[in-house]
Amino acid sequence: DGGITQSPKYLFRKEGQNVTLSCEQNLNHDAMYWYRQDPGQGLRLIYYSQIVNDFQKGDIAEGYSVSREKKESFPLTVTSAQKNPTAFYLCASSMGGGFRTGELFFGEGSRLTVL
């Protein structure tokens, strides 16, 4: 079955450590996204990528980094520069072009807790 796989589902990190969240899709979608979700707030865009080897910052990119070396994969690294990294992280993908870019397919999410 096609879909998006995020791992790990739960992750604990000590302050000052970098962590990488994995996101893999087999939907053959061109575009991929990383969102952050905090209680009582809407999803906020961290980074997005429309094609391989290209990505753009979203609204809250500071303290995060990404890569897009393969169409299927879009890993997110939460660096020690991110001041408040505890959150629920969601990876998504969409078909390229036009109005359908608002129709996102999401993974199950990764919950990061900083100890």
Add this chain to the structure above:
Amino acid sequence: EDQVTQSPEALRLQEGESSSLNCSYTVSGLRGLFWYRQDPGKGPEFLFTLYSAGEEKEKERLKATLTKKESFLHITAPKPEDSATYLCAVQYRSGSARQLTFGSGTQLTVLP
């Protein structure tokens, strides 16, 4: 500033008690409005896309409508399995074609 506001924040209904959720927006040049359902601890699941005022979409007990300033998600005769957080998102012409602005959601609980 472009904004998306959902109300109420939380809603409790008895099974079979119909109601509506609201999503109001202040963006200019609406490109599309999207509704998602999110179960606890899961990623959102796409429900509907609305493009222009007057448009309606239906799926089982859910019907989404759109005006020039807001969208409603009507839930008819809800069942406990409809309990979830419902998110709306707006895509606007002045933003990147790849960016959406999400509301904070309405948490719906349907009691048996």
